[in-house]
Every structure is written in C-alpha cells, then in structure tokens.
Amino acid sequence: MQQPPAGPPRSWPPVADRVLLGKSIKRLDGPDKAAGRAKYSYDIIRPGMLYGEILGSPHPRARVKAIDLAAAKAVPGVKAAIVIKDPADPVKATINYQGEEVAAVAAITEEAARDAMRLIKVEYEVLQPLATVEQAMSPNAPQAFSSGNVSKVNTSAEGDVEAALKTAAHIVEGVYATQVQTHTSLETHGGIAEWEGDKLTMYVSTQGVNASRDGIADALGIPKPNARVITEYMGGGFGSKLGADVQLVIAAKLAKAAGAPVKIMLDRKHEHLITGNRPSAFAKVKAGVDAQGKFLAWDSETWGTGGAGQGAGFTVPYNVYVFPARRQSHRDVYTNAGPQRAFRAPGHPQACFITETVIDELADRLRMDPLELRMRNVQPEAPNYQWKKYFPIGAEKIGWNRRHPTGDATAGPIKRGLGCAANRWAGGGNRSTRAMCEIQPDGSVTTKISTQDIGTGTRTVIAMIAAETMGLPLNAVTAAIGDTNYPFAPGSGGSITVGSVSPTVRVSAENALKELFTRVAPQLGVTADALEAKGGRIQVKGTPAKGMAWKDACKLLGTTPIQANGEWTQGLSSVGTSGVQFADVEVDIETGVTRVKKIVSVQDCGMIVDKLTAESQMYGGIIMGLGFALFENRILDRNTAKMVNPNMEWYLVPGISDIPVIDITLVDQPDRGVIGLGEPPVISTAAAIANAVSNATGVRIRKLPVTPDTVLAALQQERAGGTL
Amino acid sequence: MPRRKDEPGFSRRSFLKTVGAGGVAAGVLAKAPAVDAQGVNVLGPGPVPVTLNVNGQVHRLEIEPRVTLLDALRTRFNPPMTGVKRVCDRGACGACTMIVDGKTIYACSTLAIEAQGKKIRTVESFTQGTVLHPVQQAFCEKDGLMCGFCTPGFVTATVALLEKTPNPTAEQAKRALDGNICRCGTYVRVLEAALNSGVKRG
Numbered sequence: 004m005q006q007p008p009a010g011p012p013r014s015w016p017p018v019a020d021r022v023l024l025g026k027s028i029k030r031l032d033g034p035d036k037a038a039g040r041a042k043y044s045y046d047i048i049r050p051g052m053l054y055g056e057i058l059g060s061p062h063p064r065a066r067v068k069a070i071d072l073a074a075a076k077a078v079p080g081v082k083a084a085i086v087i088k089d090p091a092d093p094v095k096a097t098i099n100y101q102g103e104e105v106a107a108v109a110a111i112t113e114e115a116a117r118d119a120m121r122l123i124k125v126e127y128e129v130l131q132p133l134a135t136v137e138q139a140m141s142p143n144a145p146q147a148f149s150s151g152n153v154s155k156v157n158t159s160a161e162g163d164v165e166a167a168l169k170t171a172a173h174i175v176e177g178v179y180a181t182q183v184q185t186h187t188s189l190e191t192h193g194g195i196a197e198w199e200g201d202k203l204t205m206y207v208s209t210q211g212v213n214a215s216r217d218g219i220a221d222a223l224g225i226p227k228p229n230a231r232v233i234t235e236y237m238g239g240g241f242g243s244k245l246g247a248d249v250q251l252v253i254a255a256k257l258a259k260a261a262g263a264p265v266k267i268m269l270d271r272k273h274e275h276l277i278t279g280n281r282p283s284a285f286a287k288v289k290a291g292v293d294a295q296g297k298f299l300a301w302d303s304e305t306w307g308t309g310g311a312g313q314g315a316g317f318t319v320p321y322n323v324y325v326f327p328a329r330r331q332s333h334r335d336v337y338t339n340a341g342p343q344r345a346f347r348a349p350g351h352p353q354a355c356f357i358t359e360t361v362i363d364e365l366a367d368r369l370r371m372d373p374l375e376l377r378m379r380n381v382q383p384e385a386p387n388y389q390w391k392k393y394f395p396i397g398a399e400k401i402g403w404n405r406r407h408p409t410g411d412a413t414a415g416p417i418k419r420g421l422g423c424a425a426n427r428w429a430g431g432g433n434r435s436t437r438a439m440c441e442i443q444p445d446g447s448v449t450t451k452i453s454t455q456d457i458g459t460g461t462r463t464v465i466a467m468i469a470a471e472t473m474g475l476p477l478n479a480v481t482a483a484i485g486d487t488n489y490p491f492a493p494g495s496g497g498s499i500t501v502g503s504v505s506p507t508v509r510v511s512a513e514n515a516l517k518e519l520f521t522r523v524a525p526q527l528g529v530t531a532d533a534l535e536a537k538g539g540r541i542q543v544k545g546t547p548a549k550g551m552a553w554k555d556a557c558k559l560l561g562t563t564p565i566q567a568n569g570e571w572t573q574g575l576s577s578v579g580t581s582g583v584q585f586a587d588v589e590v591d592i593e594t595g596v597t598r599v600k601k602i603v604s605v606q607d608c609g610m611i612v613d614k615l616t617a618e619s620q621m622y623g624g625i626i627m628g629l630g631f632a633l634f635e636n637r638i639l640d641r642n643t644a645k646m647v648n649p650n651m652e653w654y655l656v657p658g659i660s661d662i663p664v665i666d667i668t669l670v671d672q673p674d675r676g677v678i679g680l681g682e683p684p685v686i687s688t689a690a691a692i693a694n695a696v697s698n699a700t701g702v703r704i705r706k707l708p709v710t711p712d713t714v715l716a717a718l719q720q721e722r723a724g725g726t727l
Numbered sequence: 728m729p730r731r732k733d734e735p736g737f738s739r740r741s742f743l744k745t746v747g748a749g750g751v752a753a754g755v756l757a758k759a760p761a762v763d764a765q766g767v768n769v770l771g772p773g774p775v776p777v778t779l780n781v782n783g784q785v786h787r788l789e790i791e792p793r794v795t796l797l798d799a800l801r802t803r804f805n806p807p808m809t810g811v812k813r814v815c816d817r818g819a820c821g822a823c824t825m826i827v828d829g830k831t832i833y834a835c836s837t838l839a840i841e842a843q844g845k846k847i848r849t850v851e852s853f854t855q856g857t858v859l860h861p862v863q864q865a866f867c868e869k870d871g872l873m874c875g876f877c878t879p880g881f882v883t884a885t886v887a888l889l890e891k892t893p894n895p896t897a898e899q900a901k902r903a904l905d906g907n908i909c910r911c912g913t914y915v916r917v918l919e920a921a922l923n924s925g926v927k928r929g
Contacts, residue, residue, distance in 0.1 A: 033867035034859055036875030037882055039810025039850035046809035048802065113802065114791055189814045189822060189876040189910050238812070238876030239910050271815045458874030458911050615870050619916065623873060626912030651819040651908060659904045659914045 012574045013510055015610065016471065018673050023467045023477060025671060027615035031463045031482070032236070032456065041236045044194040044208040045268050052195065053082055053109040055257050055267035056116040057250065058123050059102035059277065060088075063339040063644035064132035064147055067096040067105060071124040075108050078122060080115035083261035084108040087253065098127070099147070099311035100341050101645050102276030104249060109257040109265045132339035132644035136285065136308050139336045147339055148312055154335040159318075162328030167300035171291025173368035179288060179357045180706040181689075183308070183637035184281040184630075185274075186346055187656055190238025192248050192278045193268035196255035203230045205251055208268075210240040210457050211494025216487045218247020223255055234455045234485040241627075242345035243279040244457075245496045275649035279344025280637055282315030283307045284353035290326075292365045298380045300328040301361075307353075308336045309343030317350035321358035323390060323425045323581075324380045339644045340637075345496060347624070348428060348682035352631055352689055356707060359424040359690035364703060367409050373694070374398055374423060381425070386675060387579025390425045393605035393670075394583050397423065400603040400666055401585035410701025416593040418701075419600075422694025423585045426686035430608070430679025431578035432502030436571040437490035440469060440508075440515035443564045446554040448473060450511060451483045454492035454504050459681060460616030461500055465508050467613060472512035474536035475553060490568070498679030502576040505612060505677040511569025518567055522559045523551065576676040582606035582683050584625070586691035587663075590699040592718060595711030597633060597696055599663040602688065607670040609678030614669070621667045621684045628688025630657045636708050770840065777840050781808070782852035788839070796842045797823045797834035800849065810850040810879045814908075821907035824880040824887075825849050831887045831906070850879035853886060862886050865924035866917070873911035881907045885921045897922060 015024065035041040060067075067088040076084050087104045088096045098105070106123050110116035132147065133139040139152040146152060168174065194207035203225065209215045212232040220230040237244070250267045258265040269278065284307040291299045307315030314335045320326045362380075366373035374394060381390045398404075401421060411418035438452040450469045456462040465482035473480070483489060493503055520531040523541045527534075527549055535544045542550025587601040602625050611617050634655035638647040648654045693704045702717040771792035779786045781800065788803050797816075800808040811834060814822035818836035825834045826848040853860035859867070862885050872878045881904065888895060888903035895903070900921045909917065 029867055030870060030872070032875070033870070033872060034863070036872050036878045037863035037866045038854045038859060039879040039882075040854075041875055042809065043812070043876065045812065046801070046807070048807050113798070114793065187910055189812070189820070189874070189908075191814075236875065238814075239874045241910070268813075271817070460873075619870050619873055619911075619913065622915045623912030626914065627910075650817060651815045652817070656908060656910055657912070657914075658908060659918065660901045662914045662918075665915055 013506070013513065013572050015509070015575060015673070015676070021471065023471045025611050025614060025673065028463060028467055028477065028613045030460050030616060031466055043190055043236045043238050044206045044234070045190050045238065047195055047206050049195055049197055049264040052264045052266055053111060053257070053261055054113040054116045055107055055109040055254050055265045056120040057107045057253060057267060058105045058120050058125070059273050060098040060105050060127070061101065062098060062127055062129050063101040064130040065098040065127040066093070066130065067098065067125060068128055069126040070106055072106065074122040074124065075119040078110065078115055078119040080111040081119045082109055082111065082263060083257045084119070085256055085260060100277065100339055102273045102341065104253065107253045107257055109261050134338065134639045134641045134644035136283070136306060136336040136338065139308070139338050148337045152337050154314070156332050156334050158330065158332040160330040164300045164302040164328045164330045167328035168289065168291045168302065170293070171299050172294035173365060174289060174291045175361055175364040175368060176289045177361070177364065177705055179286045179360060181284045181353045181356055182635070182707055183283045184346060184635045185637050185654060186241045186243040186279060187275070187651070187654060188239035188241060188243060191269040191271065191274040192244065193250045193266070194254065195264055195266040196251055196258045197264035198258055201225065201229055203255060205230065205232050205255070207232050207234055207248070207251055208237045208244060209234050209248070210237070210244040210455060210496055211246070212453055212455055212485060212487050213491060214245060214494050215247050215251070219251050219255065222247065222252045232487045237455065237457055240457050241347045242349070242496055245345060245494045271651060272649040275637070275654060276646055277341045279346065280310065280341055281346035281349070282309035282313070282343045284315065284317050284357065286319055286357045288319070288357065288361055290361050290365060292369065296369055296371050296376050296379050298324060298326045301326040302330050304332050306334045306336050308338045308340065310338060310340040311342050312337050313342040315343065317354045319354050319357050321354040323382060323427055324358070324362070324377070325382060340639055347627065347685045351426065351428065351682070351686040352628065355424055355426060355687050356690040356693060359687070359694060360703070360705060363422070363694045363697060374403060377423070377425070386672070387581055389581045389607060390583055393581065394423070396668060397583045397585045397603045397605045400668070401587055401601065403585070406698065409698055411699050416591050418590045418592055418699040420588055420590065420695040420697065420699025421585065422691045422696070422698055423583060424687035424690035424694065425581070425583045426683055427579070427581050428498060428683045428686065429578050430498040430502055430580055432506060432571060432576040432677070433493040433499055434571045436492050436503040436507040438504070438507045438511040438569045439490050440511035440567050440569060441564050442515050442519055442557060442560070444557055444560040444562060446479070446557040447481065448475065448479060449481045449483050450508050451489040452492050452504055452508065453484065453487055453489040454500060455485045455495055457495045459495070459500065459620060460613055461495070461504060463616060464501055464612045465504055468505055468508045469512040472509055473516055474538055474540065476539065498681040498683070500679070501612060502677050502679050503571060506575035507569050507571045509575055510572050511567055514569055515565050515567035518565045519556060523556045526551070526559065574676065577609060577678055580607050580609065580678055580680070580683050582687065584687040584691045586688070586695040588692060588695040588699055590696055590714060592700055592714070595714035597709055597714065599629060599692055601664040601666065602691070603666045604684060605668045605670065606683055607672050608680035608683065609675040610673045611669065611671045612677060617669055617680055618667060620680045621669060622665055624682070624684025625665055625688050626657050626662060628685045629661065629692065631707060632689035632692040633708050633710070775840070778843055779839060779847060780845065781847045782849060790839060792838060792840045794839050795835050796825065796837040796839045796847070799839035800834070808849060808851060811883070812876055812879065814876065821884065822877055822880040824883045824907065826883060826887050831884055850883050853882065860886065862889065862920065862924045865920035869916045869920040869923065871913050871916035871920040873913050877907060877909040881909070881917055885924070888921065889924065895922070
C-alpha cells in the first residue's frame with residue numbers, strides 16, 4: 004500500500020466550489036431501510052444457528068446458592084447449557100440487580116430455548132435490596148456493596164462561595180431532581196457468535212465494532228486478531244452499545260459448547276433492566292446574584308444513582324454561565340438497579356435542567372426577564388460560545404416579547420408559558436482513525452473504514468466526502484463500514500464520529516487521487532501537481548479541455564487497483580459547539596397535562612457535511628429531550644427494587660401525537676471544520692420545557708419528568724405555602 | 728382473533744383447552760387428541776401444519792401453535808422474511824405492523840395459526856423489483872428514517888392509511904401512526920412523508 008505523501012496541510016474545498024458538501028443529500032441506505040431489505044443483527048440467520056436465552060435473576064439482590072440445569076438440558080432441541088453465576092464462588096455468585104445473568108441455554112428453536120430457560124432451577128438466598136437513594140443513604144441500610152452504599156464526597160470549588168453569598172442581593176435555595184432514563188433502543192442488545200475453528204465471527208448490534216471485538220476477545224481469552232465483528236445495520240444505541248456486551252460473550256460460550264452458531268437478542272424487559280441508563284441527579288443548591296443581575300455564587304451538594312456500584316456524575320453549575328464562586332460536593336449512591344451507561348450527552352441534560360431552573364428562579368427574585376439575566380452572565384463570546392448571538396435569534400422565533408411574567412394570568416385552566424435554556428458539547432475527532440481508499444480499474448471507488456452507521460447517516464457522509472474529493476457523482480462511490488477487518492475507527496459516541504471519519508476519509512481519498520494523478524500526468528505531458536479531479540474528469544488546472552474522463556484514467560491502472568491509506572489529520576475538524584432552545588407550552592392546571600406547542604432551536608456543529616441528515620439529528624435529539632422532560636421514568640418498586648415498567652407501554656417515549664412544531668436553525672460554520680451533532684440537541688430541551696411550565700403555571704417545577712402529578716403537586720404545594 | 732366472551736361456544740373449559748395450558752411448560756411433544764370430549768378442536772402443543780398467504784404467496788409450515796405470525800415470517804420462512812422487526816413483542820410499539828385482510832395488525836400479538844386463510848401483506852410487497860412504493864420513496868426523500876428499525880412498521884402503517892384515506896389531514900395521519908414508536912425521533916419527517924407521498928386516489 005502506498006504511504007500517505009507529506010505535503011501542505013489538508014483543507015476542505017472552498018465553499019463556492021462544493022458540489023456535495025453542505026448540501027441536503029438523501030441517505031444512501033434509505034431505500035434498503037424503507038424496503039425492509041436492510042439486515043440487522045436481529046434479522047440475520049446463519050446456517051445451523053441456535054437460539055440462546057439467558058436466565059436473568061428475578062431478584063435485585065440475592066446470592067445464588069445452587070443451579071440445576073438437568074431439566075433444562077432435557078428439553079428436546081437444547082444443544083448447550085451453561086452456568087454463569089457459579090454458586091461455588093460467593094463473590095461472583097452475588098446478584099446486584101434484577102436481570103443479572105445467572106445461566107444460559109441454546110436450542111434449535113427460540114421456543115425450546117425459552118422452555119428450557121424456564122426449567123433452570125435456581126436456589127436464591129434473597130437479600131434486602133436498595134431501591135432508592137434515600138434507602139441507600141439511610142444509616143439503617145444494609146451494606147449492599149463491598150465499598151459501601153455511598154461513595155466518598157468529591158468536592159470541586161472555585162473562589163469563596165460563603166463570602167460571595169453574603170454579598171448577594173437575592174438568593175435562591177432549592178432541591179432539584181432528575182429521573183433515571185433508559186435508552187430504549189428499538190433493536191435490543193445482542194448478536195450472533197459463530198466459531199470456525201479458533202476464529203470467531205460476530206454479528207453484533209453495536210455502536211463500536213472495535214471495542215466490541217476487543218472486549219469480547221479479552222473476555223474469552225482469545226487473541227484479538229481471531230475475532231471479527233460485523234455491523235452493517237444497527238437499530239439504535241444512544242450510548243448503551245459502546246462496549247463489549249456480555250450477551251455476545253455468553254453466545255460465544257454456548258456456540259463453543261454446542262458446535263453451532265448461537266444468536267442471543269435480549270427481550271424488551273431485560274433491555275430496560277440491564278443495558279444501562281442515565282443516572283438520576285439530585286442537587287441541593289444555594290445560588291446568589293447581585294442587584295444588577297450578575298451571578299455571584301453557586302453552592303451545591305449533589306448526588307444520584309447509577310445503579311449497582313456505578314457513578315452518577317454531572318457538573319453544576321452548567322458551564323455556559325459565569326459563576327465566579329462555585330462549589331459542588333458530589334456523592335455517588337449505589338442501589339440494586341441496572342448499572343448506568345453513557346446516555347446521549349452524559350451529565351448534561353441533568354446539569355442543564357438544574358442550572359437553568361435556578362437561573363429562572365433568580366430572574367424571578369430580580370423581577371428581571373430571564374433571557375436578559377442569561378445574556379448578562381453567559382461566557383464571553385468565542386467560536387464555540389455563541390449563546391449571545393443565538394439567544395436573540397431564538398427569542399425572535401418563539402415570540403419571546405409576548406412572554407408574560409411567571410404565572411399566566413389568563414382566566415381558565417389552560418395556561419401558556421415560555422422558557423429557554425442553553426447547551427454546550429465538545430465533539431471533535433479521534434486521531435487514531437484510519438481509512439483506506441480503493442480505486443478500481445473499472446472506475447469504481449470504495450472507502451473502507453471500520454466505523455458504524457448507528458442511524459446518523461455516517462455511511463452517506465463518507466461517500467459524500469470521497470465523491471467530493473474525486474469530483475465524482477455520489478453513486479460512483481461506495482462506503483464500506485461496520486467490519487473490524489477495515490481500518491480503525493472509534494465507537495460512535497461522544498458525537499465524535501463525523502469529526503473522526505470526515506478528515507480521515509478526505510485524506511485517504513486525496514492520497515488515492517494523488518496516486519491516480521501520477522498515472523495520468525505522463526499521458527497528458529504534465530506533472531501530477533498540475534492536475535485536478537472535477538465533474539467526472541481528470542484535467543489540467545486552468546486548461547480543463549486537456550484531460551480525460553474518470554473511467555479512462557482508471558483504465559490506465561491495468562489490473563491493479565490503487566489502495567491508499569489515510570490518517571486522521573488536523574485542520575479538518577475542531578471541538579466545541581453551542582446552542583439554545585426555547586419552548587412554548589400549554590398546561591392544563593386542572594389535569595396537570597403539559598402539551599408542548601413549539602420548540603425553537605439554534606445550534607451549530609462546525610461544518611455541516613449532509614444538511615438533510617444533520618437536521619434529522621436535531622429533530623431526533625429534541626424529541627428525545629421532550630421524552631426526558633415529560634414522560635420517561637425508570638420506576639422501581641420501593642420495596643422490592645424491581646422495575647415496575649420494563650416495557651414500552653409504561654416506559655413512555657414520545658409518540659407522533661406528542662410532537663410540537665419544531666423550528667430548527669442549524670448554523671453552518673464551514674471555517675471551523677467538522678465537529679459533531681449527535682448530543683447537543685438533547686441537552687437543553689427539558690430545561691426549556693420545565694421553565695416554560697413554570698412560567699405558565701406560576702409554580703416552580705424542580706423535578707423531571709414533568710408529569711401531571713408533578714404539576715398538580717407543585718400547584719398544591721404553592722397553595723399550601725409556596726414553591727417560589 | 729381470539730373468540731370474544733359473548734360469542735357462542737366460549738367457556739372457560741374450551742378456552743383452557745385451546746390454549747393447551749397443561750402440556751406446554753414441559754415441552755413434551757405428545758400428540759394431543761384432535762377433538763376433545765366436548766367436540767372442540769385441539770391443536771398442538773407440538774408442531775402442526777400452518778398455511779400462510781403472504782404477499783400473494785402460499786407458505787406451508789410445521790410450527791407450534793404458539794409461534795407468532797411475526798416469528799413465523801422472521802424465522803420459519805425460507806428464506807426468512809425479516810422486513811418487519813421484533814422490538815417489544817407485546818403489541819406496544821408497532822414495529823411488527825402487517826396488513827391482514829385490509830387491517831393493520833401487530834404480528835407479534837397474532838398467532839400464525841390465527842392468520843390462516845387471510846391475506847397477509849408485509850413491507851416487502853410494496854417494492855416492485857427495485858422500484859420503491861411512493862410511500863417508501865417519500866420516506867427516503869423526506870428523510871423520515873434514521874436507524875431504520877421502526878421504518879418497515881411505519882411504512883406499512885402509512886400505506887394502510889393512504890389506501891383507506893388517500894388525502895389525510897395531519898390529524899388523521901397522526902392518529903393512524905399513533906401505534907408506531909420511533910426512538911430516533913423521526914416523527915416530524917415521517918409525517919411529512921405520509922402527507923406528501925404523492926399516492927393518488929384510485
């Protein structure tokens with residue numbers, strides 16, 4: 004393979020010259036998805052494949068004393084059965100959350116596997132579980148975790164909060180809370196493990212083929228080159244599928260025992276129970292502002308639960324606004340619930356809601372427009388800090404000038420209100436990303452890179468960049484992704500995919516093109532650096548008539564394709580986005596029901612590659628934020644710690660009738676390079692909505708989700724003595 | 728469809744017999760009597776012949792009565808028909824939507840054996856060769872899809888809507904699509920696709 008040539012720093016083409024970049028380009032895999040042709044891990048059936056079922060513990064806290072697989076093994080069609088929680092090892096045999104894996108079977112049909120799974124006899128010593136943070140923090144609580152139920156306090160501080168608070172003209176004190184949210188990807192976790200000798204091929208529903216392969220190989224004790232993960236299509240992850248999943252490790256073990264491929268796909272109940280969640284967040288806050296509306300201090304104690312032995316970190320005050328003196332003392336609280344996993348903008352929706360609610364309360368104290376208060380305190384303007392510019396744009400679009408002070412005085416039970424909030428996110432790119440660009444003698448171009456398309460449109464972005472670079476139409480280029488056999492790319496999380504793959508694909512395409520130029524140049528009697536690729540031709544810069552068609556140029560390759568490597572390079576991407584959201588809501592104060600009428604969003608993401616798919620990301624994030632605001636809640640029974648709603652009829656994600664008018668302004672910043680957009684749009688939606696509900700009802704909403712009972716309780720508390 | 732309580736012939740005894748509550752858990756493939764003492768047909772619990780008419784083609788299977796219509800297509804057909812997806816497996820999300828005798832149903836909550844003698848249409852039937860149905864085309868043009876896992880269910884529900892109501896209002900379209908869930912949040916553009924697919928009357 005050719006080495007990438009040294010040379011001047013890389014850049015994107017000038018905006019005026021762009022054919023594809025920045026335009027609205029239809030998703031390349033749209034037809035396959037709409038036609039039902041796209042094959043996800045859940046769809047794949049391999050020859051001789053068996054169906055695996057995992058027995059999850061029904062008890063959130065227990066010790067496994069004995070496991071008897073005899074009856075399970077006797078079910079006709081069962082080909083393998085394994086113990087996962089070995090009773091002989093008291094530490095390993097401890098169950099810390101409902102659904103934790105105990106044993107597994109594989110059978111010829113799924114029905115037989117389920118029958119067998121139900122016949123596995125397990126003797127549990129059921130222990131008293133910790134269902135809530137209050138229980139876990141209580142002095143009478145059983146010690147459910149070896150390191151204790153509550154972590155050490157971690158304090159971060161700047162300036163002297165106590166002194167600053169003493170000088171405050173107004174102080175707000177309150178306790179704020181956000182709920183546990185489950186990812187609820189439509190395709191559950193799992194996949195197929197297939198051995199051929201000592202080589203293992205896996206088809207996995209994952210956001211990270213490389214992390215999957217590496218982690219599963221390690222867990223099985225096999226060399227990484229012996230394992231391969233393939234993910235052509237996957238049905239959603241939102242952060243829950245970034246690691247190596249235990250379902251594949253178990254499937255691989257069953258497959259080895261049975262001598263046949265094994266597929267395990269989690270059922271919906273276990274998907275809710277064990278595949279991760281956004282931790283809860285609690286904050287006891289005392290914040291102060293001076294008479295002119297300058298923030299002085301933020302003092303907070305925070306805590307939350309990420310389930311069994313996991314953290315619940317978030318940073319307040321949310322770093323959009325300047326609080327010269329600040330302090331946060333945080334504790335992680337462990338409960339017997341499914342362990343947390345990264346969930347679209349980890350920590351940010353929680354921190355944003357808490358901070359933005361406090362800010363609206365400070366505005367009320369000052370009798371100041373909350374938007375004006377924000378404008379006085381946002382971080383100074385910078386390319387990645389554009390809130391001062393975006394707030395007025397959003398305000399105009401939502402009609403902020405018709406906002407009434409807190410409490411809609413209109414007669415009748417229907418109240419209208421407006422709220423706003425800001426968000427920030429890093430994004431960026433992973434410098435270990437690599438790609439290979441292949442030009443075939445027949446003129447076809449393929450870019451190979453082991454990224455995955457989790458629904459964001461990565462496949463299309465890759466093809467667009469290669470096509471743009473080579474002056475080709477989009478259909479001349481193929482993006483080959485989702486296979487650990489391809490050059491390395493990081494997992495699709497942190498909004499770093501587009502910032503990782505875009506520069507790398509650009510570089511590999513340029514490298515391949517430069518190689519092609521060296522073949523064409525002698526034919527035209529020029530040097531290679533005199534050539535350009537434009538409109539399906541290779542031609543001399545400034546003398547376009549002197550050139551040849553792309554296909555003719557590629558014929559010069561004879562029988563050997565060009566294969567050019569590309570490495571991630573500086574200058575084509577950067578870090579840091581900012582955005583604002585506004586919400587217009589209608590609240591019925593008799594039923595407590597909130598209906599969001601409109602969301603306005605102003606957001607940047609650096610250089611937009613595909614405008615169509617970028618806009619879809621915006622809609623998607625806002626809608627997920629709406630779910631966090633109004634509907635979603637992982638509810639545990641406070642006595643048994645069992646999840647009350649591990650299904651999609653009681654764990655409520657938004658439906659089509661819940662969707663408001665959504666007005667998106669996506670700011671293109673071509674000079675900043677590619678940054679990333681997956682997470683920003685989900686961050687500030689709930690905060691804006693909750694502030695709007697408070698503005699409508701005249702009572703302060705301090706917890707999520709804003710369900711009817713939350714609104715009614717706040718109204719009742721107000722009548723009894725006030726929330727303000 | 729399960730027989731309703733007010734229909735003739737319903738009794739707790741006959742209900743329990745048709746469900747086969749006794750034999751299933753042991754996974755024993757004993758041959759059940761074809762007709763019991765009360766003259767009720769008993770099928771299963773082992774595999775029985777089931778014939779399905781899907782997209783105009785007849786498929787003959789030998790499957791247990793408890794296999795759902797969804798699982799029959801996805802895992803028992805040769806080649807498997809995996810267009811519609813299994814997501815919640817309990818009638819809460821619409822990813823398994825099929826059109827059976829002109830009505831949209833949740834195939835995960837329909838037994839294959841109940842769907843015999845009915846005309847079953849799935850998302851695979853909307854494409855003619857490589858030519859997408861106007862609804863599928865609209866989903867692509869409006870970008871009413873992201874990960875795509877909910878898409879076959881939405882496409883099917885939209886086709887069914889437009890076949891009954893060729894020019895729906897936004898409210899009618901939302902009502903028809905209320906039974907389909909999307910986690911990626913494509914609803915805005917799904918609605919645009921449903922209202923602008925160019926599917927004409929007749």
